[in-house]
Amino acid sequence: MPKNKELILQVKDIHKSFGDKEVLKGISFEVHKGETKVIIGPSGMGKSTLLRCINQLTIPDKGTIWLRGQEVNHHNARQINQFRQKIGMVFQDFNLFDHLNAVSNVEIALIKVKGMKKQEARDKAMSELQKVGLVKQAFLYPAELSGGQKQRVSIARALAMDPEVMLFDEPTSALDPELIGEVLGVMQKLAQEGMTMVVVTHEMGFARSVADEIIFLERGRILESGPPEKLFYQPEYERTRKFLFKLTELYGDIKGYHKR
Amino acid sequence: MENLMVVYEALPFLLQGIITTLGLVLSALFLGFIIGVPLAIGQVFASSWIKKIIAIYVWFFRGLPILVLLFLFYYGLFTMIGLNLTAFMAAVLVLGLRSSAYQSQIFRGSIQSLGKGQLMAAYSLGMSKGKAIWNIILPQALRISIPGWSNEYPAMLTESAITYAIGVMEILTRGNFIASRTYLPMPIYLTCAIIFLLLSYSGMKLLHLLEEKVRMPGFEK
Numbered sequence: 001m002p003k004n005k006e007l008i009l010q011v012k013d014i015h016k017s018f019g020d021k022e023v024l025k026g027i028s029f030e031v032h033k034g035e036t037k038v039i040i041g042p043s044g045m046g047k048s049t050l051l052r053c054i055n056q057l058t059i060p061d062k063g064t065i066w067l068r069g070q071e072v073n074h075h076n077a078r079q080i081n082q083f084r085q086k087i088g089m090v091f092q093d094f095n096l097f098d099h100l101n102a103v104s105n106v107e108i109a110l111i112k113v114k115g116m117k118k119q120e121a122r123d124k125a126m127s128e129l130q131k132v133g134l135v136k137q138a139f140l141y142p143a144e145l146s147g148g149q150k151q152r153v154s155i156a157r158a159l160a161m162d163p164e165v166m167l168f169d170e171p172t173s174a175l176d177p178e179l180i181g182e183v184l185g186v187m188q189k190l191a192q193e194g195m196t197m198v199v200v201t202h203e204m205g206f207a208r209s210v211a212d213e214i215i216f217l218e219r220g221r222i223l224e225s226g227p228p229e230k231l232f233y234q235p236e237y238e239r240t241r242k243f244l245f246k247l248t249e250l251y252g253d254i255k256g257y258h259k260r
Numbered sequence: 261m262e263n264l265m266v267v268y269e270a271l272p273f274l275l276q277g278i279i280t281t282l283g284l285v286l287s288a289l290f291l292g293f294i295i296g297v298p299l300a301i302g303q304v305f306a307s308s309w310i311k312k313i314i315a316i317y318v319w320f321f322r323g324l325p326i327l328v329l330l331f332l333f334y335y336g337l338f339t340m341i342g343l344n345l346t347a348f349m350a351a352v353l354v355l356g357l358r359s360s361a362y363q364s365q366i367f368r369g370s371i372q373s374l375g376k377g378q379l380m381a382a383y384s385l386g387m388s389k390g391k392a393i394w395n396i397i398l399p400q401a402l403r404i405s406i407p408g409w410s411n412e413y414p415a416m417l418t419e420s421a422i423t424y425a426i427g428v429m430e431i432l433t434r435g436n437f438i439a440s441r442t443y444l445p446m447p448i449y450l451t452c453a454i455i456f457l458l459l460s461y462s463g464m465k466l467l468h469l470l471e472e473k474v475r476m477p478g479f480e481k
Contacts, residue, residue: 057380077388085386095381099400099476109385112395141477154381161385 005032007069008196009165014053014063016046023049024060025220031165034194038207040247041217047200048092050217051167054198055087056080067164085113088158088166092173094150096142096157102149103129103138106157114161128156132186148179152186159190166190168199204248208232216240263447270438274451277431280348282459284423284430285416287352292359292412299360300367300401301393314364321361326422329354334426351423359416366408370401406471413467414460421456431455 009031016024023046031037039047052058054065056074065072072083097105107125110116116124129135132152142150151171158166168187172180184206191197191210201207207214208228215225224231224240235241302314321329334350337343345353374397382392421432435452439445 055384057383081386081388083386084384087384089381089384091377091381091384093377095377097378097381097396097400099403101477108395109382109387112391113386144477157381157385 005034007031008033008035008067009054009198010064010066010069011050011054012064012066014050014060014065016049016053016058016060023220024053026063027217027220027222028063029215029222029225031196031198033196035212036191036197036199036210037213037215038211039198039200039215039217040202040207040243041223042243045217046220047217048169051089051169051198051200054167055084055089057089081113085109085161086164088161088163090151090154090158090166090168090171092170094142094147094154094174096150096154098142101139101141102134102145102153102156105142105153106160109157110160124160125156128160129153131159131189132156133182146179147175148182151175151183155183155186155190165196165198168197168201170200170202172201172203202247202250204244216243218243263444266438266442266444267447267451270442270448271451273438274431274434274448274455277429277434278455278459280428281417281420281430284348284351284355284420284428285413288355288359288420289412289416291352291356292363292416295357295360296363297367297398297402299364300371301398303364303368304371305389305393318361318364321358326355326358326419327425329358330423330426347423347426347428351420351426351428355416355420355423359412362415363409363412366405366412367401369408370404371397373404374400400476403474403476406467406474410464410467410471413463417456417460417463 007030011030012028014024014027015022027050029037039050041047049058053060053063056065056072059074067083067086070083073079097108100108103122103125106128107116107118107121110121110124111118114121126135126138129138132155134149134152134156137145137149137153142153145153155166155171171187172183175183180203184203187197187199188206188210199206199211211228213225214228214231216223216231218239224236231240232244235244299314299317302310306314324332330351333354334345334347338345338350378396378400379392382396383389387395420430423430424433424436427433431452435448439448442448
């Protein structure tokens with residue numbers, strides 16, 4: 001892949017255990033500017049934990065994260081907050097702030113964290129909502145939005161911070177099938193516009209056409225990684241082929257996914 | 261007829277008690293609120309030894325009869341440390357501290373009912389713990405707390421009459437004064453009771469309006 005491109009994120013030898021269960025057993029990978037990495041693997045095998053380790057929502061037991069060559073140090077709370085501003089995160093259950101309408105959800109961190117003036121933050125928030133196609137819904141509250149709309153607000157909320165990299169933690173898993181497409185559409189557009197992204201998903205159609213690299217995580221290790229063509233057609237391991245086949249069968253190849 | 265005349269003559273004196281009672285109740289509720297909220301936050305987010313201290317505080321103030329607390333603080337502690345308080349001030353402090361213990365449990369429940377997701381989202385945007393609690397958790401927890409908190413007002417109102425025991429000039433103290441002078445307990449105490457009922461009704465009405473006003477869209481009952 002584009003080795004000449006700027007290195008954004010380096011993940012090195014991440015270990016994490018919960019009790020006796022070692023969920024991550026030494027994960028390393030790198031993400032360059034504009035790349036989309038898709039992480040796949042069986043449920044409960046640490047994919048979400050890995051994403052949370054990247055922005056230190058979960059503190060890894062061992063291993064290091066670098067963002068643009070700067071080590072993310074979890075001992076310094078202020079520094080972590082700085083890093084997190086540059087690492088956007090989108091959650092499976094949206095996690096919108098229920099007491100704030102859509103535009104306030106997007107602007108609150110701009111005001112409270114970045115110290116932006118209210119009007120400036122409002123303008124920025126509106127333009128982010130425009131990117132995800134939700135200007136009309138700007139003054140609706142989370143409980144008044146559909147799942148797909150909620151997830152698009154949460155994408156806008158993360159984008160408003162102008163992150164270096166976006167992490168997506170199964171962004172479509174909590175959605176009704178007919179709503180998945182609108183979220184994947186937004187993500188695909190982001191990828192095309194050059195956003196650097198790490199995506200945990202089961203959506204094989206998306207992985208196949210948007211990913212620069214697919215990382216197959218199993219039993220806390222990276223079993224195999226490579227461009228989609230390689231993993232889909234010439235995987236090194238039979239296990240990879242079986243898993244991809246199963247996912248494609250379950251979730252469909254291009255279901256709910258618009259080619260634009 | 262004679263009864264009515266007595267009540268009529270006693271009324272201004274009794275009504276002055278409303279000011280004392282309401283002053284006491286509102287001050288104590290306010291004190292309970294500004295102490296109760298940090299206690300609740302501490303019980304959810306603080307380190308384990310702070311949690312322990314708060315648990316002991318809550319246990320102490322919920323575990324003792326109000327009368328014991330009043331005597332213990334007004335005649336005991338405040339005198340011992342040379343704090344020269346009026347009966348009213350002492351009552352505000354004691355009822356307020358006691359209320360903070362109860363209120364903290366209401367707010368703690370609300371905070372815990374919010375779940376961790378929104379907190380994670382706030383952190384992921386670079387908010388510090390303090391900012392996340394202040395901007396995301398508290399505004400929601402306080403809204404959710406209103407129905408449960410609404411109990412605190414009538415509870416405090418009815419409990420406030422016990423400060424009669426240390427001579428706070430609230431409604432019952434005044435009623436008692438007149439009843440013992442006129443030997444007409446029934447009409448006087450009945451008047452006191454009606455005043456209490458009216459106060460409790462109007463307070464509940466106001467709280468209900470507040471609940472309606474700050475309700476989050478989509479969270480209608």
